[in-house]
Amino acid sequence: NSILEIEGLTVKYKTRYGTVHALSNVSFSVKKGSIVGIIGESGSGKSTLGHTILRTLPENARIESGKIMFEGSDLLEIDEEVFRREFRWKKISMIFQNSMNAFSPVHRIQDQLLDVARKCFPNKSRNELLEIIKEKLRIANIDESVLKKYPHELSGGQRQRVAIGMALLADPEIVIADEPTTGLDVVTQYQILNRLKEIQKDLGITLLLITHDVSVVAALSTDVLVLYAGKVLEYGDIK
């Protein structure tokens, strides 16, 4: 019972120096409820894979071939508007690598979360949205007092927890976490990863965990995908 099947995915970037082959014929299938550790050294194509699934690739990227099968359809074939309205953030969501970039420095956390929540639930009232936001912050293990603050008033770990809460807003089925603890101190890393694992289990989410850190994969993952120079070096379950 796979939830996501990636078949023959090839992605290139055009630059003024030539073409970069970021992913070459990548195939793997993800079991529902698994935690797939996606590892590989810097430049191996991990982020490109995440952005291809979420269809948030930059302008100069080209998907040359491949399919991303999810709930019976190829995500790459779905109309951009429909994907935005029904899939991105709602069914498939992402926790960003550097959550400082995920937040605007000039708006309070509450306004930013309300913005995202409004897109997810266009028909709900402000109070209903705030309830959802507070519930997700509780799940991410962070006090709702952060809502009144600006991003720079939070620690890196707090921002990362807010980013986790944000990714969970619409109860997605798949969460892609791109280096969710990079740059944090070891204790905070440990706490956040543990929480992520509990959330994954409690909510029955399928987690794609992008990391360059083998110990993170060893601690959390049920399956591991090793990328090397845009190719799948190895894929299988760990236990």
Ligand code: ADP
């Ligand atoms: P990773 O996440 O494993 O570090 P990336 O997916 O970011 O790898 O990058 C894969 C390859 O694509 C690298 O060679 C990188 O330099 C290149 N690349 C990534 N983003 C761009 C871009 N916007 N334009 C051109 N090349 C890019």
Ligand code: ADP
């Ligand atoms: P647009 O407003 O162009 O339709 P999006 O709805 O994709 O774009 O959201 C804009 C930005 O808001 C994204 O780039 C992302 O940083 C953030 N965002 C929206 N929803 C979420 C979510 N559920 N989880 C994480 N980030 C989100």
